[in-house]
Amino acid sequence: MTPPNAPTRRVLIAAACGALAALASPALASEKKPEKKKEGGEQALDPTYKLGSMTIPIIANGRIVNYVFVAMTLKLTSGTEVESFKDKEPALRDAIVRAAYKTPFTRPDTWKEVDGPRLTSFVLGQCAVLFGKGKVASVEIVKQIPRQQLMPPKASAAIQVDREVVRP
Numbered sequence: 001m002t003p004p005n006a007p008t009r010r011v012l013i014a015a016a017c018g019a020l021a022a023l024a025s026p027a028l029a030s031e032k033k034p035e036k037k038k039e040g041g042e043q044a045l046d047p048t049y050k051l052g053s054m055t056i057p058i059i060a061n062g063r064i065v066n067y068v069f070v071a072m073t074l075k076l077t078s079g080t081e082v083e084s085f086k087d088k089e090p091a092l093r094d095a096i097v098r099a100a101y102k103t104p105f106t107r108p109d110t111w112k113e114v115d116g117p118r119l120t121s122f123v124l125g126q127c128a129v130l131f132g133k134g135k136v137a138s139v140e141i142v143k144q145i146p147r148q149q150l151m152p153p154k155a156s157a158a159i160q161v162d163r164e165v166v167r168p
Helices: 009-030 089-102 116-131 153-166
Strands: 048-060 063-076 136-146
Touching (some): 048 089, 063 116, 089 116, 116 136
Antiparallel strands (some): 063 136
């Protein structure tokens, strides 16, 4: 039988794991990630910054008819530090969502996608204001996922016209 003050197996294992973690942390923190190089010894392609997915409303006739989840990538100019974008990303995301409600990025032919050119030009302009002019080369919409698979607006309007005609 073990004495009452003797450490249990769980305590010893926890202490050993803690010691290993403490020893490994400085070693992992000091490692530098290798820079990607091209064949000619030049630095890799321009850096990119991925914005998380955002919910953009699709508004028609003053009403929200759908939501589209949009993921975008900012292609930065060479020499731009990616870490500087992390602090100001919430402000960029807020500006995009506010603009989506004020002047919607709704396409006239579908409620399943946003108006890509209008959205990317708005984001590019906001990046110039928030991060500095010339730091973002382009904006790319990576994917768009609609919340609902709705019919195009013209097709739904035609159905309503048919219903009105049928009614006496």
